Amino acid sequence: MELQPGRExxxxxxxxxxxxxxxxxxxVDCPAVAADADIPAWISGLDTDQQxxxxxxxQLLLGERVLVTELRPDGWAHVVAVEQPAAKLDPRGYPGWLPADQLVPTDAVTAGPTEPPLVVDATVSALRAAPDGPVVLPGVVIGxxxxxxGPPRDGWRPVHAPGHADPLWLPAAHLAEVAATPPSAEEVLAVAQxxxxxxxxxxxxSAHGIDCSGLVHLAWRRFGVRLPRDADDQAAATTPLPLGAERPGDLYFFARPGRKIHHIGIVTAEPHDDDRRMLHACYRQRRVLEEPLPAERTATLVGAHRV
Incomplete structure (x- = not known):
C-alpha cells in the first residue's frame, strides 16, 4: 500500500x-526530517534563534490524520492536517510539507472497531516491543x-501503532480513556501546568518543545477537544468574556494596535484589580512559564475568552 494524493x-x-x-x-533540522524523526535530538541542536x-x-502526533494533496519525487508530501483547524489557510485543516516516509496510508493501520480509544496521559512515554521490553518508538507525548x-497485562497495555503490524506496549498508567464529556477548565489547566x-x-x-498556541491546542487535545492551531483562530473559536470575569483555565489574547492576535496564555488565577497571572509558552524567554502579566503584556491584552 502506498500514499496517494487525495487519500488520507x-x-x-x-x-x-x-x-x-x-x-x-x-x-540543523536533519533529525526532525529523518524517517524515524528524533525531535529531542533536533531541539537540543537548535540555538535560540533557530528555535x-x-x-x-x-507538528503532528503519532496517529494523527492528514489528507495527502501532493507527492514529490524527492520524498516530500504536501498534506492538510485535518485535526488542526486553520480556517484562514484551508477549510480542511492546516496545510504544509513533511517527509512522506513519516506517514503510512490509513489502509495500513490495524485497529479493531470495538476497541476503546485511548490517549497518552504521561508527559512523555515510549512504545515497546513487549511489556518492559526494548523501546520501538520513543518520545510519544501527551495527547x-x-x-x-487488548486488555492490560501486569501493568502494561498493548496498543496499535501506525506502521507496526504487531501491537506495541506501554505502561497502563501512561494511558487514559477518552472521556465522553467535556473537561473542566481546571482539568485542562492542570495538563498545561x-x-x-x-x-x-x-x-x-509537543512536550519536547511548544509554542503559545500549541500549548493551548495540546492541553485541550488531551481531552479530545479539537481547537484550532493558531492563536487568532483560537480566539474566533472561543467565547469572549468581560475582562474581570475570567477564571483559571480561561484564555488571554494579545495583539498590538491594528494588528491580528499574536499571543495567547492560559489564565491561572482570578484577577485582582489589574493584577493577572497566566501560563504561556513565552517567545522572549524561550520556555513555558507561569507569571503575572508584565506591563508590556497588559498593554497588548485585548480580551479573555472561554472554551
Missing part, C-alpha cells in the same frame, strides 16, 4: 514536523491518541 494517511512517528517548504529545511525560525508551521489492542519549563519552539505542539 496517518503519522507513523512520535512527532512529525510540518514545514513551509522542503527547501526551507536547514542542516524561532519561521520554516516550521506546526497522542491510540487504540487498545505539567508542561512548565518546556522549551519554546516556533510551531511546536
Amino acid at each position: 494517511a496517518v503519522v507513523r512517528v512520535a512527532v512529525a514536523t510540518l514545514w513551509t517548504a522542503p527547501e526551507a529545511v536547514r542542516p 524561532v525560525g519561521d520554516c516550521v508551521l506546526s 497522542t491518541r491510540l487504540v487498545a489492542a 505539567r508542561l512548565l519549563h518546556v522549551v519554546y519552539i516556533w510551531g511546536g505542539v
Whole structure:
C-alpha cells in the first residue's frame, strides 16, 4: 500500500514536523526530517534563534490524520492536517510539507472497531516491543491518541501503532480513556501546568518543545477537544468574556494596535484589580512559564475568552 494524493494517511512517528517548504529545511533540522524523526535530538541542536525560525508551521502526533494533496519525487508530501483547524489557510485543516516516509496510508493501520480509544496521559512515554521490553518508538507525548489492542497485562497495555503490524506496549498508567464529556477548565489547566519549563519552539505542539498556541491546542487535545492551531483562530473559536470575569483555565489574547492576535496564555488565577497571572509558552524567554502579566503584556491584552 502506498500514499496517494487525495487519500488520507496517518503519522507513523512520535512527532512529525510540518514545514513551509522542503527547501526551507536547514542542516540543523536533519533529525526532525529523518524517517524515524528524533525531535529531542533536533531541539537540543537548535540555538535560540533557530528555535524561532519561521520554516516550521506546526507538528503532528503519532496517529494523527492528514489528507495527502501532493507527492514529490524527492520524498516530500504536501498534506492538510485535518485535526488542526486553520480556517484562514484551508477549510480542511492546516496545510504544509513533511517527509512522506513519516506517514503510512490509513489502509495500513490495524485497529479493531470495538476497541476503546485511548490517549497518552504521561508527559512523555515510549512504545515497546513487549511489556518492559526494548523501546520501538520513543518520545510519544501527551495527547497522542491510540487504540487498545487488548486488555492490560501486569501493568502494561498493548496498543496499535501506525506502521507496526504487531501491537506495541506501554505502561497502563501512561494511558487514559477518552472521556465522553467535556473537561473542566481546571482539568485542562492542570495538563498545561505539567508542561512548565518546556522549551519554546516556533510551531511546536509537543512536550519536547511548544509554542503559545500549541500549548493551548495540546492541553485541550488531551481531552479530545479539537481547537484550532493558531492563536487568532483560537480566539474566533472561543467565547469572549468581560475582562474581570475570567477564571483559571480561561484564555488571554494579545495583539498590538491594528494588528491580528499574536499571543495567547492560559489564565491561572482570578484577577485582582489589574493584577493577572497566566501560563504561556513565552517567545522572549524561550520556555513555558507561569507569571503575572508584565506591563508590556497588559498593554497588548485585548480580551479573555472561554472554551
